[in-house]
Amino acid sequence: MTKETVLVIGSCGQLGTELVEALRGIYGDAQVVASDIRKSDNPVFEAGPFEELDVLDEAKLKSLIERYKPSQVYHLAALLSATAEKNPDFGWKLNMEGLFHVLNAARDMGIIKKVYWPSSIAAFGPNTSRFDTPQFGAMDPTTIYGISKLSGELYAQYYFNRWGVDTRSLRYPGLIGYKSAPGGGTTDYAVSIYHDALTTGHHECFLGEGTILPMLYMPDALKATLDIMHAPADQIKIRSSYNLAGMSFGPEEIAASIAKQVPDFSISDHPDYRQAIANSWPAVIDDSRAREDWGWKPDYDLDRMTQDMLENLKPLYS
Numbered sequence: 001m002t003k004e005t006v007l008v009i010g011s012c013g014q015l016g017t018e019l020v021e022a023l024r025g026i027y028g029d030a031q032v033v034a035s036d037i038r039k040s041d042n043p044v045f046e047a048g049p050f051e052e053l054d055v056l057d058e059a060k061l062k063s064l065i066e067r068y069k070p071s072q073v074y075h076l077a078a079l080l081s082a083t084a085e086k087n088p089d090f091g092w093k094l095n096m097e098g099l100f101h102v103l104n105a106a107r108d109m110g111i112i113k114k115v116y117w118p119s120s121i122a123a124f125g126p127n128t129s130r131f132d133t134p135q136f137g138a139m140d141p142t143t144i145y146g147i148s149k150l151s152g153e154l155y156a157q158y159y160f161n162r163w164g165v166d167t168r169s170l171r172y173p174g175l176i177g178y179k180s181a182p183g184g185g186t187t188d189y190a191v192s193i194y195h196d197a198l199t200t201g202h203h204e205c206f207l208g209e210g211t212i213l214p215m216l217y218m219p220d221a222l223k224a225t226l227d228i229m230h231a232p233a234d235q236i237k238i239r240s241s242y243n244l245a246g247m248s249f250g251p252e253e254i255a256a257s258i259a260k261q262v263p264d265f266s267i268s269d270h271p272d273y274r275q276a277i278a279n280s281w282p283a284v285i286d287d288s289r290a291r292e293d294w295g296w297k298p299d300y301d302l303d304r305m306t307q308d309m310l311e312n313l314k315p316l317y318s
């Protein structure tokens with residue numbers, strides 16, 4: 001029987017690095033093709049094939065698909081919220097044209113069976129209910145990242161409805177992990193704060209006290225991503241993107257959790273332009289549809305995540 005091959009585009013980011021490792025554990029090193037605009041020095045990428053790919057190069061993308069014949073594509077390449085605000089023209093170009101190239105390849109080439117593309121809580125906006133943010137409701141994003149994510153959701157749904165492309169998506173909250181550096185997102189303080197706890201013992205936060213945002217620990221993000229992709233197609237009832245939640249907290253709450261493990265840890269806040277972005281996003285997400293349709297349930301709360309983060313980061317600074 002022919003082994004299934006998986007292509008991960010934008011694999012060197014925070015999520016992609018860990019996703020490649022998880023997928024290789026399932027399908028085998030040789031069957032998971034990692035790709036990005038340049039290769040990371042993370043040893044994860046030495047275990048199996050890696051291809052340099054700019055997803056805006058449609059011809060090269062199609063050439064890689066013809067060569068490896070992946071049945072699944074995880075398309076992660078994007079300019080994140082804070083970074084895209086600095087270069088909105090390129091943020092739109094990368095986030096949208098890259099998605100079109102992948103969706104068109106899935107529609108036209110007859111090789112790809114499933115496409116995963118992540119959305120984000122950035123697709124919501126100031127008129128969205130901030131607490132218990134519903135699956136379906138007001139969506140009026142205020143950033144180019146959020147605008148591209150909302151547009152991408154509608155296009156993913158359109159390609160499913162019009163041409164039967166099996167698209168699957170999650171609206172990620174802030175993602176927290178220890179295996180790679182933050183990638184330019186508004187929630188990235190929740191990664192940096194753990195590094196600061198083990199180095200300087202103090203964190204200067206670019207968001208103010210009381211800025212509650214939804215977050216998800218990386219093991220849970222990986223579980224959700226793999227679960228939705230491995231679920232039978234008839235269980236995927238929403239083809240735009242599913243709400244996804246793990247925990248919600250503000251900077252002072254994550255600092256208090258860290259202080260249980262690092263007693264002298266302190267935090268101060270110096271809000272910058274990212275504060276306005278955070279203020280336009282939900283605080284607590286209703287992910288009941290994901291739980292009902294394909295059995296989503298997170299494993300980590302704040303204190304369990306903090307303990308695991310610090311335990312895994314300590315060897316870097318010992």
